[in-house]
Amino acid sequence: MQAIIYANYGGPEVLELREIDPPKVSDGEVLIDVHYTSVNPIDWKLREGLYASILKFDFPVVPGWDVAGVVKETGASVSKFAPGDRVYGMTVSDPLGIGTYAEQTLGREDVLALAPQNLSLREAAAVPLVATSAHDSLFRLGKLHAGQRVLIQQGAGGVGSMAIQLAKAAGAFVYSTCSTRNLEYVASFGADRVIDYTAEDFVEVIAATDPDGLDFVLDGVGGETFRKSHQVVKPGGILVTMGDFPDETMAKEHEIRSIFLDATANGMLLAELTAKIERGEIALPEITELPLSEAAEAQRRSQTGHVRGKIVLNCGEI
Ligand SMILES: NC(=O)c1ccc[n+]([C@@H]2O[C@H](COP(=O)([O-])OP(=O)(O)OC[C@H]3O[C@@H](n4cnc5c(N)ncnc54)[C@H](OP(=O)(O)O)[C@@H]3O)[C@@H](O)[C@H]2O)c1
Numbered sequence: 016m017q018a019i020i021y022a023n024y025g026g027p028e029v030l031e032l033r034e035i036d037p038p039k040v041s042d043g044e045v046l047i048d049v050h051y052t053s054v055n056p057i058d059w060k061l062r063e064g065l066y067a068s069i070l071k072f073d074f075p076v077v078p079g080w081d082v083a084g085v086v087k088e089t090g091a092s093v094s095k096f097a098p099g100d101r102v103y104g105m106t107v108s109d110p111l112g113i114g115t116y117a118e119q120t121l122g123r124e125d126v127l128a129l130a131p132q133n134l135s136l137r138e139a140a141a142v143p144l145v146a147t148s149a150h151d152s153l154f155r156l157g158k159l160h161a162g163q164r165v166l167i168q169q170g171a172g173g174v175g176s177m178a179i180q181l182a183k184a185a186g187a188f189v190y191s192t193c194s195t196r197n198l199e200y201v202a203s204f205g206a207d208r209v210i211d212y213t214a215e216d217f218v219e220v221i222a223a224t225d226p227d228g229l230d231f232v233l234d235g236v237g238g239e240t241f242r243k244s245h246q247v248v249k250p251g252g253i254l255v256t257m258g259d260f261p262d263e264t265m266a267k268e269h270e271i272r273s274i275f276l277d278a279t280a281n282g283m284l285l286a287e288l289t290a291k292i293e294r295g296e297i298a299l300p301e302i303t304e305l306p307l308s309e310a311a312e313a314q315r316r317s318q319t320g321h322v323r324g325k326i327v328l329n330c331g332e333i
Pocket residue numbers: 055056057060144145148168169170171172173174175192193194195197212234235236240256257258275276277278317320321322323324
């Protein structure tokens with residue numbers, strides 16, 4: 016089968032389209048004909064070697080965690096899915112090796128769900144990692160509830176667009192940040208106050224209306240934005256960080272909890288999110304499609320930090 020691989024850590028140029036053996040299905044696993052995958056920042060962070068000391072890699076690595084496709088074959092003991100089913104999910108092999116930038120991939124039964132009936136597989140591929148991350152941040156870690164006031168950094172990104180909608184549906188007041196060109200786009204997901212970070216200081220904007228601070232902040236920008244995010248969380252509040260690791264000294268100084276997101280693939284959660292999508296309660300991020308052969312270009316764009324919505328790769332038309 017055709018797949019994108021990298022044999023060593025490095026820049027986007029290490030990504031190559033190659034003919035490789037298709038993976039073999041084992042007990043509890045599903046072999047999927049991949050129609051679409053989507054590009055997430057973790058894909059290029061892994062390729063650059065940023066997590067080389069934390070995660071195990073089995074080179075050559077096929078990148079990619081998001082998949083939307085059709086079940087080809089099921090392993091022994093798989094009972095939820097059958098050949099021909101349209102499925103989607105976030106699949107992470109351990110060690111990292113068999114990813115989703117390929118014509119076929121494997122997923123454990125417990126991380127997959129039937130794809131939403133009202134979505135194409137192109138649209139479905141954009142959902143699993145970002146929706147799971149948003150839900151885990153807000154509810155598993157943030158314990159968000161109605162009436163709380165929150166800031167979602169990066170409203171124009173994949174996770175941000177999902178987090179705004181889930182927080183609004185839970186009854187929160189939502190501030191979100193983006194650059195000027197994305198103001199309307201971010202407002203379309205229901206954010207109450209969209210802050211243009213190129214023209215306004217989010218700390219000042221929030222201090223004017225919420226001088227006591229917010230209950231919850233989600234940040235994946237990192238660096239200065241991460242450090243300043245501490246200032247807008249009220250004592251006892253929660254800062255979930257997706258980019259930088261928590262800084263315990265700063266968290267203590269501000270009397271807040273700073274927690275690193277560990278988005279966890281979960282087929283049952285994905286099935287709940289599927290039901291919300293089918294009921295029209297979650298709108299999709301904007302989607303840009305590229306062929307699988309342009310994976311390097313897709314990761315270059317992701318690496319700029321300014322993709323609006325999601326990039327999906329068409330693995331059926333290489
Ligand atoms: N730890 C985990 O489990 C986990 C899970 C998911 C994601 N993450 C991490 O979380 C981060 C976000 O993920 P993602 O998929 O949402 O990324 P993404 O889709 O690539 O985010 C891109 C968006 O970030 C916005 N942005 C860039 N700089 C900004 C700034 N200073 N302030 C506000 N917005 C800014 C851009 O909007 P503008 O063009 O308008 O600037 C762009 O639309 C990434 O670092 C990712 O690796 C971690």
